[in-house]
Amino acid sequence: MDGSLIMSNILNPPILFFFLGMTAVFVKSDLEIPAPVPKLFSLYLLFAIGFKGGVELIKSGVTQEVVLTLFAAMLMACVVPLYTFFILRLKLDTYDAAAIAATYGSISAVTFITASAFLTEMGINFDGYMVAALALMESPAIIVGLILVNLFTVDETREFVWSEVLKEAFLNSSVFLLVGSLFIGVLTGEHGWQVLEPFTQGLFYGVLTFFLLDMGLVAARRIKDLQKTGVFLISFAILIPILNAGIGLLIARFINMPQGNALLFSVLCASASYIAVPAAMRLTVPEANPSLYVSTALAVTFPFNIIVGTPLYLYGIQLLWR
Numbered sequence: 001m002d003g004s005l006i007m008s009n010i011l012n013p014p015i016l017f018f019f020l021g022m023t024a025v026f027v028k029s030d031l032e033i034p035a036p037v038p039k040l041f042s043l044y045l046l047f048a049i050g051f052k053g054g055v056e057l058i059k060s061g062v063t064q065e066v067v068l069t070l071f072a073a074m075l076m077a078c079v080v081p082l083y084t085f086f087i088l089r090l091k092l093d094t095y096d097a098a099a100i101a102a103t104y105g106s107i108s109a110v111t112f113i114t115a116s117a118f119l120t121e122m123g124i125n126f127d128g129y130m131v132a133a134l135a136l137m138e139s140p141a142i143i144v145g146l147i148l149v150n151l152f153t154v155d156e157t158r159e160f161v162w163s164e165v166l167k168e169a170f171l172n173s174s175v176f177l178l179v180g181s182l183f184i185g186v187l188t189g190e191h192g193w194q195v196l197e198p199f200t201q202g203l204f205y206g207v208l209t210f211f212l213l214d215m216g217l218v219a220a221r222r223i224k225d226l227q228k229t230g231v232f233l234i235s236f237a238i239l240i241p242i243l244n245a246g247i248g249l250l251i252a253r254f255i256n257m258p259q260g261n262a263l264l265f266s267v268l269c270a271s272a273s274y275i276a277v278p279a280a281m282r283l284t285v286p287e288a289n290p291s292l293y294v295s296t297a298l299a300v301t302f303p304f305n306i307i308v309g310t311p312l313y314l315y316g317i318q319l320l321w322r
Contacts, residue, residue, distance in 0.1 A: 005311035006312075008122065009118055009306075013209050017213040018303070018307075024217060033213070033214040045109065045113055047181045048199075050178040053128045053129060053181075054131070057128060057186055069129070069255070069257060077105055077136070077137040077144075078140050078141070078144055080269070081102050082144065084104050084240060087236070094148070094153050101148065102142055102273075103141075103272050104141075112268060112271065114310070115264055119260050122314075127260070131178075134268060149285055174276045223299045225299065237296040237300035237304070238301070241301050245270035245313045249262060249316050251265070252266065253320050262317050263310070271305055272301045273297065274294060274297040274298040281293065
C-alpha cells in the first residue's frame with residue numbers, strides 16, 4: 001500500500017489533535033475537557049451530518065442505487081453481530097459475546113465523519129445519502145444482540161420486553177437526533193441548507209477537531225482496560241474490522257458503488273459503536289462487562305480505523321475498482 005495515503009490521513013488536523021489528546025494522557029498532562037462539552041459537540045456532529053445527508057438525499061432522489069445501498073447497510077448491520085457472536089463465544093460467555101457482537105454490528109458516527117473529512121481532503125466525491133445508511137445501521141445490531149442473549153441463555157429471571165428493546169434501539173439520543181436531522185434536511189432541502197450553512201458547514205471541522213482531541217484523551221485512558229481483555233480481544237478488535245470492511249468492499253463492488261461511497265460503506269461496516277450500543281447494553285444486558293465492549297471499540301478499533309483503516313480500505317477500493 002502507498003504509505004502516502006496513511007501519511008495524508010495522519011497529517012489531517014483532526015487526526016493530529018486525536019494524537020495530541022492521547023499524548024496528554026501518556027505524559028500525565030492535566031489537560032481536561034469539561035464533561036458537558038464533548039456531549040454537546042457529539043450532538044452537534046450528529047445534527048450537522050444528519051441534516052446535510054437529508055438535503056443531499058432529496059437532491060439525489062430515491063434511485064435504485066440508493067435503495068441497494070441502504071439495503072446492503074441494513075443487511076450488514078444484521079449479519080455482522082451473528083458471525084462475530086459465534087467467534088466471540090470461543091472465549092467469552094454469552095452475555096459478553098452478545099454485547100461485543102452488537103457493538104461491532106453497529107457503527108461509529110465519528111469514524112464515518114472522520115472518513116468523510118478524509119475523502120474531502122483527498123478530493124474524492126461521495127453522496128450525502130450515505131448518512132441514511134449510517135442512520136439505518138445503528139439500531140439493528142442492538143436488537144440482534146438482545147435476541148442472541150435470549151436465545152443462548154437459560155435465565156428465567158430475565159424478561160425480554162420488546163417495547164424496552166425497541167425503545168433502546170431507536171429512541172436513544174444519538175439515533176433519534178441523527179434520524180430527526182435527516183428528515184428535517186429532506187423536508188427543508190436547499191432552502192434549509194442555505195439558512196443553516198454557516199452553522200452546519202462553517203463550524204463543522206473545528207468542532208470535529210476539538211471532539212477528536214477529547215476522544216484521544218478518552219481512548220488513552222481506556223488503554224489500561226485492555227489488560228483485562230487479553231490477546232484474543234485485542235486481535236479481534238483489529239482483525240474483525242478488516243474482515244467486515246473487506247466484505248463491505250465486495251458488496252460495494254458488486255452493486256457498483258462510486259469509490260467515495262464505497263469507502264464510507266466499508267468504514268461503516270468496519271466501525272464499532274462506543275456510545276449508543278454501550279448505553280443500550282448497560283441497561284438491557286447488565287450481566288455483560290462494559291470494560292470489554294467499551295475498551296475494545298474505543299481504545300483499539302476506533303484509533304485503528306481513523307488512523308490506518310480508512311486509508312487501507314481506500315487502497316483496497318483502488319485495487320478492486322481498477
